[in-house]
Amino acid sequence: MHTGMESPRGVWWKPAAKAEKMWVLIAFGWCMVLFAMMPLWHLKGAQNPSGIRHRVNPSDYARRTNEFIRTYKIGEDAGIAVVEPPPGSDVYLLGRMWSWQPVLKLHKGVEYTLHLSSLDVNHGFSLTPVNLNFQVVPGYDYGLRIVPTQAGDFRIVCNEFCGIQHHAMVGRIIVVDDSAATAPPATGGAQ
Amino acid sequence: MTSALSSRICPTTGLKVNAQAESLIKVNAVAATVSLLIGGIAAVLVLLTRWQVVHLLSPEWFYRVLTVHGMSMLIFFIIFFEMAVLYFASAVLLNSRVATPRLAWAAFWLMVTGALLVEWMMWTGKADVLFTSYVPLRAHPLYYLGVILFAVGALIVTGIFFGTLVVAKRERTYEGSVPLVTFGAATAAIIAVITLSHGAAIYIPTFLWSLGLMHVDAEVYRMVWWGLGHSSQQINVAAMVSIWYLLGALTIGAVVLNEKISRTAFVLYVLFISMAAAHHLLVDPGLSPAWKVWNTSYAMYLAVLASMVHGFTVPAGMEAGQRLRGLGKGLFEWLRKAPWGDPGFSSLVFSVIIFGFLGGITGVTFGTEQINIIAHNTLRVPGHFHATVVGGTALAFMGITYYVIPLIFRKQVAFWPLARVQPYLFAIGMTIFSIFMTFAGTFGVPRRHWDMTFSQAPFDVQYNPAVSLVVGIMAIGGLLAAVGGGIYLVVTVWSVFFGKSIAALSGSELRALKTGLPAGIIRPPAALPPGEPDHRGLTRGTLVLVAVFLIAFIAYYFVNWKLLSVVWRVG
Numbered sequence: 001m002h003t004g005m006e007s008p009r010g011v012w013w014k015p016a017a018k019a020e021k022m023w024v025l026i027a028f029g030w031c032m033v034l035f036a037m038m039p040l041w042h043l044k045g046a047q048n049p050s051g052i053r054h055r056v057n058p059s060d061y062a063r064r065t066n067e068f069i070r071t072y073k074i075g076e077d078a079g080i081a082v083v084e085p086p087p088g089s090d091v092y093l094l095g096r097m098w099s100w101q102p103v104l105k106l107h108k109g110v111e112y113t114l115h116l117s118s119l120d121v122n123h124g125f126s127l128t129p130v131n132l133n134f135q136v137v138p139g140y141d142y143g144l145r146i147v148p149t150q151a152g153d154f155r156i157v158c159n160e161f162c163g164i165q166h167h168a169m170v171g172r173i174i175v176v177d178d179s180a181a182t183a184p185p186a187t188g189g190a191q
Numbered sequence: 192m193t194s195a196l197s198s199r200i201c202p203t204t205g206l207k208v209n210a211q212a213e214s215l216i217k218v219n220a221v222a223a224t225v226s227l228l229i230g231g232i233a234a235v236l237v238l239l240t241r242w243q244v245v246h247l248l249s250p251e252w253f254y255r256v257l258t259v260h261g262m263s264m265l266i267f268f269i270i271f272f273e274m275a276v277l278y279f280a281s282a283v284l285l286n287s288r289v290a291t292p293r294l295a296w297a298a299f300w301l302m303v304t305g306a307l308l309v310e311w312m313m314w315t316g317k318a319d320v321l322f323t324s325y326v327p328l329r330a331h332p333l334y335y336l337g338v339i340l341f342a343v344g345a346l347i348v349t350g351i352f353f354g355t356l357v358v359a360k361r362e363r364t365y366e367g368s369v370p371l372v373t374f375g376a377a378t379a380a381i382i383a384v385i386t387l388s389h390g391a392a393i394y395i396p397t398f399l400w401s402l403g404l405m406h407v408d409a410e411v412y413r414m415v416w417w418g419l420g421h422s423s424q425q426i427n428v429a430a431m432v433s434i435w436y437l438l439g440a441l442t443i444g445a446v447v448l449n450e451k452i453s454r455t456a457f458v459l460y461v462l463f464i465s466m467a468a469a470h471h472l473l474v475d476p477g478l479s480p481a482w483k484v485w486n487t488s489y490a491m492y493l494a495v496l497a498s499m500v501h502g503f504t505v506p507a508g509m510e511a512g513q514r515l516r517g518l519g520k521g522l523f524e525w526l527r528k529a530p531w532g533d534p535g536f537s538s539l540v541f542s543v544i545i546f547g548f549l550g551g552i553t554g555v556t557f558g559t560e561q562i563n564i565i566a567h568n569t570l571r572v573p574g575h576f577h578a579t580v581v582g583g584t585a586l587a588f589m590g591i592t593y594y595v596i597p598l599i600f601r602k603q604v605a606f607w608p609l610a611r612v613q614p615y616l617f618a619i620g621m622t623i624f625s626i627f628m629t630f631a632g633t634f635g636v637p638r639r640h641w642d643m644t645f646s647q648a649p650f651d652v653q654y655n656p657a658v659s660l661v662v663g664i665m666a667i668g669g670l671l672a673a674v675g676g677g678i679y680l681v682v683t684v685w686s687v688f689f690g691k692s693i694a695a696l697s698g699s700e701l702r703a704l705k706t707g708l709p710a711g712i713i714r715p716p717a718a719l720p721p722g723e724p725d726h727r728g729l730t731r732g733t734l735v736l737v738a739v740f741l742i743a744f745i746a747y748y749f750v751n752w753k754l755l756s757v758v759w760r761v762g
Contacts, residue, residue: 001446001515001719004371004436004453004508005204005284012368012450017726019734020452020503027499030741031492037752038484038560046760047561049474049483078649099649111760116476122325122409124568124637128652130758131635133567135475137409138327142476147760155652157645159568159637161321163328164250167641170648 049134052113052143061117061141065092069102077103077172090115090143093156093171095123095136097163100156100171108151108177116142124160127173133159151177195292201598202698203712207364208599211292212282216275216599217687218299220592222306223271224683227585229310230263231676238673242666243643243659250641254321257639259313261322265423265580266341267306272588273379273430274302274348279599280376280433281355286364290354298347305341308333321639323420326397326412335398342390349380349387371447371454372440375433378457382464383426389418389468410477417468424576425464427584428498429457431546434587435505435539441594442536442709443529444516444716445509448730456500464494470558474567483560495555502547503737507730514729516717522732533710534614538590541618546583549625550575552744562751565758570636574629581672582621589679590614593709596683602690603707610682617675623668631661633754 002008016024042048068083068091075082084105085091091112094101096119106112116125116136123136130150134142156171197210233256239247240256248256282289289295311333312318318330356377359365369377393415400407436453439445447453469486472478513525530536553575557566566572596604604610634655636643643662645652693701693708702713 001448001511001724003440003444003512004375004433004447005440007365007367007370008447008450009367012454014449014451016449016452017729019726019730020449020507023503023734023737024452024496024500026741027496027503028491030499030744031496034492034495034555034559034748035484035488035490038488041561041752042480042484045561045756046762047564047755047758048480048762049560049564050480050762051476053476053479080649121328122413126568126635126637127759128635129654131565131569131633132758132761133474133564133569133635135413135472135567137413137476139409140476145762149759155650157635157637157640157652159640160325161254161328161639164254164319165647166254166639167250167645168647168649170645170650170652172650 056141098165098169126159148175207286219275226267233260285359287359302344308337332401379429386422438539442711456497459497473563507733530710538614542587550579569632571632578625601694605685620672627665
């Protein structure tokens with residue numbers, strides 16, 4: 001035998017020993033499991049990053065968001081409109097340097113189509129403390145069908161670097177539970 | 192200038208070392224070390240800012256220094272070092288001359304010019320766009336130009352590498368096939384060509400865009416840029432695995448169990464990972480689920496298979512080499528009686544473990560289409576790649592440096608006791624750092640973020656109270672690693688510039704030196720018994736180790752599916 005620094009002489013295409021062969025087969029089997037899990041989760045799982053995907057002109061998207069805000073606005077929080085869309089509707093969230101608009105009031109267990117896009121540069125939609133993360137790219141509309149499964153007061157942190165005030169870009173989603181008597185207040189998260 | 196043909200015979204390895212190759216290795220290694228110093232200072236500044244207790248830098252300087260950290264480490268340090276590896280694996284290992292030494296020097300200076308231009312733009316605040324420079328964030332045109340010049344220089348060096356292989360073959364400087372280490376380096380060079388083509392395909396349009404001459408789509412940028420950004424990490428993997436085989440050979444005479452298996456695994460890297468940009472785009476709006484699933488795995492994860500194969504063959508080759516030399520008792524005598532005081536050896540072992548257990552398992556898990564929803568752009572991502580690129584690649588590069596200093600620079604390694612503990616400090620620090628960084632990311636803490644307390648935001652943000660403790664431990668691990676990195680820099684720079692020359696010493700005089708040389712040079716591994724040995728039980732210790740690895744992998748993978756299953760329904 002020889003080391004990896006030495007030139008092998010003659011034909012080196014030889015059958016492998018049993019231990020090596022066994023490991024290659026086991027590893028390959030595991031790789032197939034790794035692959036199979038992804039299509040399987042599309043069929044059986046409830047969390048997939050599929051969504052409806054379109055190109056969109058940023059100014060068109062901003063116009064759509066403003067119309068959405070005008071239609072369903074119920075108040076203001078920290079200078080940002082609070083919007084309560086009807087169940088099953090299309091919900092528009094706009095990321096821009098350095099804010100998320102509007103503040104959303106949603107209902108637990110109800111499906112919405114949450115549209116994400118940006119007016120300027122890339123942003124990152126990171127719902128906390130749920131830990132749900134999506135990329136927000138200017139020129140693209142990402143329509144994700146979401147069902148909030150917890151009630152509470154959530155934050156949207158920007159987790160894609162978007163300039164000098166990146167760390168101040170925080171939005172808000174309130175989820176109320178219609179079956180529970182004590183819903184969190186619609187305002188009050190502001191500093 | 193020395194003639195293209197002058198050379199010397201290495202008294203330790205018996206290799207014919209071409210003088211031009213030797214000088215090129217030296218200058219690239221020095222450029223890599225300088226980059227590491229700049230990137231390392233930036234690393235400490237970034238760490239001391241993210242550690243909210245200290246919160247050192249202003250936001251402006253934080254994002255600036257973070258850009259410097261990424262570029263200096265991931266591009267300049269690693270690629271300069273890899274250029275040195277390419278010259279070593281071609282000219283030195285094949286006893287050859289360098290194909291076109293003048294062009295090689297031109298390429299080196301082109302890379303230096305590009306790197307200086309980029310550093311200048313970053314430090315003067317004209318490129319606060321972070322490593323990824325996602326369009327439409329805009330940097331100064333000279334920033335993009337600097338990256339292009341650097342990449343062109345590197346591309347020329349890969350061309351010279353292939354040219355040197357041709358020269359060596361034509362001039363019959365070796366018999367048989369090229370050694371496995373050279374083969375691995377060749378796959379790294381092929382991946383480098385693919386990577387740098389992506390770099391050209393994205394940085395040239397972006398340069399023109401920065402001059403206002405054309406439009407670049409934000410999503411297209413992300414896709415093509417990651418063809419550079421991630422593929423360059425595959426160069427690192429191929430180069431690192433080659434160095435694993437090289438260090439195994441130098442330190443304990445590790446054998447190649449089966450050339451077919453190891454070489455096929457290298458080829459799998461070329462075929463199945465070279466365009467692996469997809470796992471950065473799994474939660475992007477521009478691409479379909481089918482595209483994402485296919486391109487993150489190519490249906491079979493054959494690049495993951497390749498790493499799992501090397502993860503077996505490297506330690507198994509070490510085990511077999513030790514057993515064949517009489518260290519065959521029980522499962523682990525080969526490991527217990529290994530030269531743990533040789534920094535080349537300890538670096539090798541820690542590099543394999545950190546890369547596999549921490550970097551590999553987390554990387555494959557986060558690169559799963561759906562699991563990426565709970566990982567994307569959180570601290571889990573840098574937690575993962577600090578284990579692969581720093582704990583894996585950089586540590587392997589550090590390990591080989593302890594052999595490059597005596598064999599190429601022909602100097603004694605200075606501060607030998609410090610050099611011996613350096614890999615331990617660095618590995619332990621980096622392990623703590625990446626585990627706790629990944630852990631913080633599990634709570635959703637974002638990467639690339641100046642202020643975890645969100646003091647300037649319109650709404651308060653409360654993370655799990657454990658987060659500040661987790662980040663504190665991460666910071667301590669990071670500082671420990673920084674001490675290890677600092678020792679590496681001091682030892683390397685001192686040895687190279689002020690170290691005691693061993694150029695005039697013969698092989699036996701070298702062996703008589705008690706300090707300042709790794710064990711593999713003082714006591715080179717004994718010759719192996721001739722003929723093909725009996726393979727039964729030759730790698731049984733390694734089988735136990737990889738079984739532990741597989742169990743850890745399976746556990747972490749399915750725990751993440753479990754974590755995913757409890758978040759909001761989304762589709």
